[in-house]
Amino acid sequence: MKEKLKEHIDKLIPLTDDEFAFVLSHFKFEKYHKNDFLIQQGEDVDDCYYVVTGLLKLIYMDQGGKQHIVSFAMEDWWESDFSAYFTQSKAKMSLQCIENTVVFSIGLSDYQKLSTELPKMERFFLQKSNLGHIASQNRIISFLTSSANERYEQLLKQYPTLFQRVSKTLLASYLGVSRETLSRLSS
Amino acid sequence: MKEKLKEHIDKLIPLTDDEFAFVLSHFKFEKYHKNDFLIQQGEDVDDCYYVVTGLLKLIYMDQGGKQHIVSFAMEDWWESDFSAYFTQSKAKMSLQCIENTVVFSIGLSDYQKLSTELPKMERFFLQKSNLGHIASQNRIISFLTSSANERYEQLLKQYPTLFQRVSKTLLASYLGVSRETLSRLSS
DNA sequence: CGCGCGATTGAGTAATTTCAAATCTAGTGG
DNA sequence: CCACTAGATTTGAAATTACTCAATCGCGCG
Numbered sequence: 334m335k336e337k338l339k340e341h342i343d344k345l346i347p348l349t350d351d352e353f354a355f356v357l358s359h360f361k362f363e364k365y366h367k368n369d370f371l372i373q374q375g376e377d378v379d380d381c382y383y384v385v386t387g388l389l390k391l392i393y394m395d396q397g398g399k400q401h402i403v404s405f406a407m408e409d410w411w412e413s414d415f416s417a418y419f420t421q422s423k424a425k426m427s428l429q430c431i432e433n434t435v436v437f438s439i440g441l442s443d444y445q446k447l448s449t450e451l452p453k454m455e456r457f458f459l460q461k462s463n464l465g466h467i468a469s470q471n472r473i474i475s476f477l478t479s480s481a482n483e484r485y486e487q488l489l490k491q492y493p494t495l496f497q498r499v500s501k502t503l504l505a506s507y508l509g510v511s512r513e514t515l516s517r518l519s520s
Numbered sequence: 521m522k523e524k525l526k527e528h529i530d531k532l533i534p535l536t537d538d539e540f541a542f543v544l545s546h547f548k549f550e551k552y553h554k555n556d557f558l559i560q561q562g563e564d565v566d567d568c569y570y571v572v573t574g575l576l577k578l579i580y581m582d583q584g585g586k587q588h589i590v591s592f593a594m595e596d597w598w599e600s601d602f603s604a605y606f607t608q609s610k611a612k613m614s615l616q617c618i619e620n621t622v623v624f625s626i627g628l629s630d631y632q633k634l635s636t637e638l639p640k641m642e643r644f645f646l647q648k649s650n651l652g653h654i655a656s657q658n659r660i661i662s663f664l665t666s667s668a669n670e671r672y673e674q675l676l677k678q679y680p681t682l683f684q685r686v687s688k689t690l691l692a693s694y695l696g697v698s699r700e701t702l703s704r705l706s707s
Numbered sequence: 708c709g710c711g712c713g714a715t716t717g718a719g720t721a722a723t724t725t726c727a728a729a730t731c732t733a734g735t736g737g
Numbered sequence: 738c739c740a741c742t743a744g745a746t747t748t749g750a751a752a753t754t755a756c757t758c759a760a761t762c763g764c765g766c767g
Contacts (some may be wrong), residue, residue, distance in 0.1 A: 393661050401664040403657060416654045419647075448643070455642050456635070460606075462649040467603045469656030470590060474580050476663045477588040477696045481723080501746065509664045514723055516747055668755080688714065701755055703715055 334362065337385050338437055341409050346457045356454060359443040365434045372414055372428035377421075380438035381413040382406070387434025388498055392506075393426045402507035405431075405495060411461055431499055481510040482518045521549065524572050525624055528596050533644045543641060546630040552621045559601055559615035564608075567625035568600040569593070574621025575685055579693075580613045589694035592618075592682060598648055618686060668697040669705045 338360075339353050348356065361380075365371060365387070372378055374394060382389075389406040391414070403426060406412035414424045418441060439447070448455040475484050485508055489496055495504070505515035525547075526540050535543065548567075552558060552574070559565055561581060569576075576593040578601070590613060593599035601611045605628060626634070635642040662671050672695055676683055682691070692702035 393665065395665045399665075401661065403661060403664070415650060415657075419650055419654075448646070449639075452636075452639055452642065455639065455646060459635070459642060459646045459649060462646060462653055463602060463606055466649055466653040466656060467606075469653060469660060470602075472660055473656060473663070474588065474590060476660070477590070477693075478580065478582045478586075500744095506664075511724060512746080513725080513748085517723095687712095698756060699714075700716085700757080704755090 334385055334435065334437075337409075338383060341383070342454075342457055345460050346453050348453065352451060352453065355451060356447065357437075359447045360437040360439050363436050363438055365430050365436070367430050367433050369430045369434075370427055371430070371436070371438075372417075372424050372426065374424050374427045376424055378414050378417040378424045379440050381411060381415070381418055381441075381444060382428070382436040382438050384408055384410050384412065385435040385437065387436075388431040389428055389434055390431050390499075390503065391426055391428050400506060401509075402503055405492075405499070405507065407492070407495075411465070431503070476509065481508060481514060484508050485515065485518050521572055521622065521624075524596075525570060528570070529641075529644055532647050533640050535640060539638060539640065542638060543634065544624075546634045547624040547626050550623050550625055552617045552623070554617050554620050556617045556621075557614055558617070558623070558625075559604075559611050559613065561611050561614045563611055565601050565604040565611045566627050568598060568602070568605055568628075568631060569615070569623040569625050571595055571597050571599065572622040572624065574623075575618040576615055576621055577618050577686075577690065578613055578615050587693060588696075589690055592679075592686070592694065594679070594681075598652070618690070663696065668695060668701060671695050672702065672705050 335353075335357060338357070339348065342348055342353070342356070360383075371380075371382060371389065384406050386408055389410075389412055390402050391404040391406065391412055393401045393403050395401065404412065406428075412428060414426045414428065416422070417424045417426075421441065444458075448458060475487055479487065485504075488504070488508065501515055502512045505512040508515065522540075522544060525544070526535065529535055529540070529543070547570075558567075558569060558576065571593050573595055576597075576599055577589050578591040578593065578599055580588045580590050582588065591599065593615075599615060601613045601615065603609070604611045604613075608628065631645075635645060662674055666674065672691075675691070675695065688702055689699045692699040695702065
């Protein structure tokens with residue numbers, strides 16, 4: 334478990350064993366079961382999560398009670414309701430397990446302490462944040478330029494494993510179409 | 521001009537005058553005219569831009585030659601094709617002036633040097649990147665949960681000044697609808 | 708005045724939604 | 738092994754929404 338996190342960080346910013354031990358001391362190791370909530374809409378967001386194994390969904394519930402998948406968080410992903418996390422406000426989204434999931438979590442004060450005390454980690458978080466920003470922008474581009482059908486094909490190409498792990502209903506909710514429409518798409 | 525940048529950074533991370541002078545030495549000061557390109561799709565992306573005054577559009581052109589507005593960059597915004605910038609690859613998007621625009625620009629090596637030599641700035645860039653990520657996610661949520669009509673109203677509420685500064689055609693391209701459809705929306 | 712550009716309107720077509728019904732699938736108990 | 742059920746998926750049909758292509762309108766500017 335620890336090794337996975339170390340390798341993950343090392344890919345961007347190589348750390349010595351001592352440095353990694355220091356990093357690790359800021360994290361909590363947690364296991365959740367399918368359908369457990371890590372974050373509940375309307376409540377405080379204490380932690381940011383690194384997914385070791387399992388699968389999470391970040392969901393936004395609209396006024397009509399309909400759920401929308403803002404993001405899937407797979408192995409090696411970092412996820413939270415970042416807006417609520419960084420501003421210490423109530424969650425606008427929920428983070429829930431699709432599968433049993435193992436994470437490392439870090440509270441905001443530890444996140445900041447770690448960033449300050451080990452500049453390499455601030456660099457790491459900066460690069461991760463940039464990548465997250467870029468990923469979101471690519472999703473926006475796919476909404477702007479592609480039909481539901483094309484978005485579906487892009488998703489399958491990019492994350493072929495999702496196909497086996499989540500229901501079509503959830504995929505539809507991620508793509509922004511009704512489950513009936515998704516069911517009628519080609520391929 | 522310099523004062524605007526300093527105030528902007530100070531809002532998140534207060535700097536001494538000496539520190540700011542050091543920061544500023546990494547930036548270039550540039551003026552562009554309406555319709556000028558700061559970044560051209562397919563070419564190298566040398567810089568990231570802070571908009572002092574003016575207005576930019578970040579556009580993605582699809583296979584059919586249709587332009588899509590990924591983002592407007594107004595006063596105090598940071599913009600670039602971040603993917604191409606950070607990975608030193610060719611631009612997938614163009615950045616073009618809607619109005620005459622004044623910017624501070626910074627090359628990647630200066631960005632990295634500055635981040636390393638002045639940790640406060642790495643902290644600043646991290647916070648900015650987080651905010652950018654959050655903004656993109658909110659835009660995704662509005663695609664998932666809202667009709668074209670609602671997205672239009674949200675945009676007007678959030679950036680009422682845009683309304684006077686850009687053509688309806690561009691607004692439509694930002695919202696992901698045809699200009700004819702936008703023209704038929706209420707309000 | 709007349710040109711050009713952006714915005715609007717009209718009409719037909721295509722895509723998507725909604726609601727309802729039918730089908731499929733996996734797990735359970737007889 | 739079969740019947741049964743709950744949940745997910747698919748299909749059908751009507752209604753809505755958005756798109757495209759074309760024509761028209763409105764206005765600023767030479």
